[in-house]
Amino acid sequence: MTIELRNISKHFGALKANDSISLTVPPGCIQGILGENGAGKSTLMKIFSGFLKPDSGEIVFDGKSLKIDSPDDAIRLGIGMLHQDPLDFPPFRVIDDFIVGSPGGIVPDRRKALADFNTLSKQFGFSLSAEVRVGSLTVGERQQLEILRLLWLGAKVLILDEPTTGISQAQKEILFATLKTLADQGMTVFFVSHKLEDVEALCTKAAVLRQGALVGSMDRPFDKAALVRMMFGREVELASKSSIAPGKKVLTIKTGSVDSIRLRIKDVNLQVRAGEIIGIAGMEGSGQDLFLRACGGLVEPSGGQFCLDESETPMNGKTYHDYMRQGVTYLPAARLEKGLVPGMSLAEHFTLSVKPKSAFIDKKAAVALSNERIAAFNIKGRPDSPVESLSGGNQQRTLLSLLPEIASLILVEHPTRGLDIESTIYIWGKLKERCTAGTAILFISSDLDEILRYSDKVLVFFAGKVTPLIASESLNVQKLGELIGGVGWDALEANNNA
Amino acid sequence: MLDDRKTRILFGSGSVLVALALTTAIVAATGNNPLQAYANIIQGATGSPNVAANVLVSWVPLALATAGLLFTFTGGLWNIGIEGQITLGAIFCTWALRSLQNTALSPGAIIAVAVAAGMLGGMLWALLAGALKTFGGVNEIFGGLGLNFVATALNLWLIFGPWKRPGVASMSGTLPFEPELWMPTISVQSRLAPVPLVLAALALVTAFILLRGSHFGLRLKAVGKNPRAAYLLGIPTWQHMLLSFALCGAFAGLAGAVQVSAVYHRLIPSISSGYGYTGLMVAMLVNYSPVFAGPVALFFAALGVGSIQLPIVLKLDSSLAGVIQGFLVLFVLMGNGLRLKLLRRKRGTL
Structure with missing residues (x-):
């Protein structure tokens, strides 16, 4: 069906989040919505999916004006939204999460739902198990679950808000293939992103928002430079790598191993020196998070030695607060859930x-x-x-501003997940200031460009296995992508043994 | 945020009016004259210096319990176990008084030690609930509820067992202490003792200072609102939770000790008298503000005392006070919820 957004406006206080935006999208189209953080993309999509009410304007389906008062209305009209932070039920089993929003009466038909779930899951090549807890899934898997759920509920329009943040390259490829299939079947897809590459790879049309207004729109093939100019009003230059000679030992791991219920990481040997930036790559759920937490005492290592600074005494069994006293700080990816305290002010x-x-x-x-x-x-x-009133980029800046003045090692999960290019540059600028002052940084990212651009050395995780440190100059996206997917490990190991 | 304050006052007063209207309707439905009932309550709470003093006597444990609960609420904890903590305070106080009453210590010193013992008792009982939560994974609501039953049982066992009156044990409690071990009152006839009054006021002031102006209060707030973030920010989370339990328990224990040493002069079966639960209501009603806790506790105490003579003068049960209190909390919370919902709708966010 053809979707028209007509003159949508929305204010938050003095802020014009959406300023009379009009957009027409034909059926079978993958419409990219580009714009930096705070440009009004999420607001527009939330209005479209019934989470927010516009101050004025209307939404028209095939010439018929719709009244969308709630997400429930939206899904009944066939509009399904996939939020940036998954809105699901972590303690539920996958199948229960799948069923929970369905209009199935008091006793849902579990057997039918399970069959449908498996069929749908297979259709798109997802490997989701219906009986595991949602909380144990990766962000990418939770996204897949949510897509299946929305399709099952009869979504004819799918809105995805920054879906490629926090998922692996492989999962991204599956996602894109899925979306293309759906579009071929006549579904309309709204793809909200600030990543040009993603829009370029996927979308048939792109609309650019800046400061609440629609500043331009383009059909495939895209003129990337023109899109960047539309997004930022000017050209943006990305910063280059720091070139600081590494200093004294900050973290030394000897034959370290970390266990979780689903995974065992073993025989990690690693030395991090002051001023170094080490990027950790890998498919979501390959053990990076677990490993990073172990480096900060948030998870107890199951073996080996984790030593800080030049000390020979292992920190195994010590708590995060002991690590903190030695200058280690951990920055979580879930800013509002784990990093900041909603309900408390900046001061x-x-x-x-x-x-x-x-x-x-x-x-x-x-x-x-x-x-x-x-x-x-x-x-x-x-x-x-x-803090909850701040935008994602500002929350991340706040989190950075809370770092203790003296830190020897900063552990960061997805430093720029969900942030626009300007914020990304800013955050990395601040992190590199720290490195110049002698702080080492260990970060996880699913953004390969980010890993290659900012890290001096790279660690790759694959199903609990870890590569030795690889100098990032010797890698490119292709090579790194292969390692993440488990290709080329033999050569690496042979190299290492030689 | 003037808009916000305006709606707050509007909804607050509206909720109070609805609560009063509903209470009025209920009194009218029983065939009584509501105005007469209210007049009676006011008369019963302010009619004579004696009843006014009784209101203050009742305010002391309520204010103490509320002051304590402000700490646990700030720490994100539902200290339902406060009733048991009051009871344990009373038990420890009684135990100290019994142990010391025949020693050479001066009565003043004995009372001071007994009050301190009461605070210790309440604190230990609260720490038990806290430890169950921190180390045993038992939610503090269930742990506290369980410990309340244990405290009541312990109390009854003491009254009917080891500490029973000479001759026959009685529901009226243990044998009263000698008058020199009673906390001094303002006059011989009055039950109002100035020391507990000062202690209760001090408790509220302490809560205000610690929660509004200290680093401890800020850290506790962070722990209460997001323990995971607080931990990553370097705040010892469970230690703060336990500390808030300890503080609340100490205040609750003090309330129990006051009931023993200044009001009943003995241990009685229902020594906590529901002040803990009422304290929970007061804390919720004032939205955990240390500023309004004192006045609202006074109002609740006045309602309780004022309604005592309802059954005598009118044919109404004195539980009418509880009805008003319950309605007030219910409608104020509901009004606030409604206000936030409307506000969100107005802003267009769900």
Whole structure:
């Protein structure tokens, strides 16, 4: 069906999130919605899927104006939205999550649902098990589950908000293949992203939003440079790698192993030196997260020795707070769930992050500190802004601004997941400042470009196996992609043994 | 945010009016004159210096319990076990008084030790609930509820067993202590003791200072709102939770000790008198604000005391006070929920 968004406007306070946006999308089209963070993409899609109500404007399907008051209305009309952060039920079993939103009466037909689930899953080549807990899935798998669920509920229009953040290259390929198949079947897909490559690889049309307004639109083939200009109003240059000579030992791991219920990582030998940036690549669920947590004492290693600084005494069995006292800090990917405290203001966060001078809070000093940090980290917010009111990029800046002044090792999960290019550059600029000051950084990313661009050395995980450190100059996207997919390991091992 | 404050006041007062209207309707339905009932409650709470003093006597344990609960609520904890903590405070206080009453210590010193023992008792019982949560994975609501039953059983066992009155054990409690071990009151006839009054006020002030102005309070708030983030920010999470339990338990234990040493002068079966549960209501009603906890606790105490003579004057049960209190909490919480929902709708976010 043909979808028209007519003059959609939406304000949040003084902010014009959407300023009279009009867009027509024919059936079978994969419509890319481009724009940096805060451009109004998510707002527009949330209006479309019933999560937000527009101040004005209408949504028209095949010439018929629709009234969408809730996500429930939207899905009944065939509009399904896949949110950036999966809106699912981590404690549920996959099949229960699949069934839960269906209009199946009091007693759902589990057997039929299970059969449908398996058929759909097979159709798209997903390998989801119906009986495992949703919480144990990777972001990519949760996304697949959500797509299946929406299709099962009869979605004819699929909206995906930044779907490629946090999933692996392989999962991304499966996702794109799935979306193309669906589009061929006549489904309309809205693909919201700030990643040009993704839009280029997938979409038939692209519309660009900037500061709440639709600034341009383009059909395939895309003029990449023109799109970038539309997105940012100018050309953007990416920063290059730092070239600091590595210093003293910061973290030494000897035959380290970490276990979880699903995975066993063993025989990791690693040495991280001051000022180094080490990128950790791998398919989601290959053990990177587990390993990174073990490096900070958040998970107890099951064997080997994890030593900090030049010390020979292993830290095994110590808690994260012991690691912190030695200068290790962990930055989680789930900013609002694990990194920040919703309901507390920026000033309160900053106050928490510094060592108190007395038992009582000096309110004036707290405000001064906040203004200083807000300026230093270019955070769009006020000292009394609750953190949940900030945009993703600003939340990440806040998280960075909370890092202790002296850190020997920073462990980061997906430093720029869901952030636009400008924020990404900013965040990496700040991280590299730290490296210049002698801090080592160990980060996980599913963005291969990010890994290759910023890290000095790379570790690749595959099903619990870990490569030795590889100099990033010797890698390219192709080679790294192969290693992530389990190809080329023999050569690597032979090399290593020789 | 003027808009926000306006709607808050509007919905707050609206909720109170609805609660009153519903109570009025219920009184009218029983065939009584609601205005007369209210007049009676007001008369019963303020009519004479004596009843006014009784309101204060009842305010003390309520204010103490509420002050304690502000800490656990800030830490994101539902300390349902506060009733048991009050009871244990009373038991420890009684135990200290019994042990020391025949020693050479001065009565003042004995009372001071007994009050401290009461605080210790409450604290230990609260730490038990906290430890069950932290180390045993038992939700503090269930742990606290279980410990309440244990505390009640322990109390009854003591009253009817080891500490029973000479001769026959009685529901009226243990044998009263000698008057010199009673906390001094303002006059011979009055039950109002100034020391507990000061202690209760101090408890509220302490809660205010610690929760609004200290680093401990801020860290506790962070732990309460997002323990995982708090941990990554370097805050010792379970330690803060246990500390909030300990503080709450100490205040609850103090309440129990006051009931023994200043009000009943003995241990009685229902020594906690539901002050813990009422404290939970007060804390929720004031949205965990240390500023309003004192006045609202006073209002609740006045309702409780004022309704005592309802059955005598009118043919109404004194539980009418509970009806009003319950309705107030219910509708204020509901009003607030509704307000937030409307506000969100107005902003267009679900």
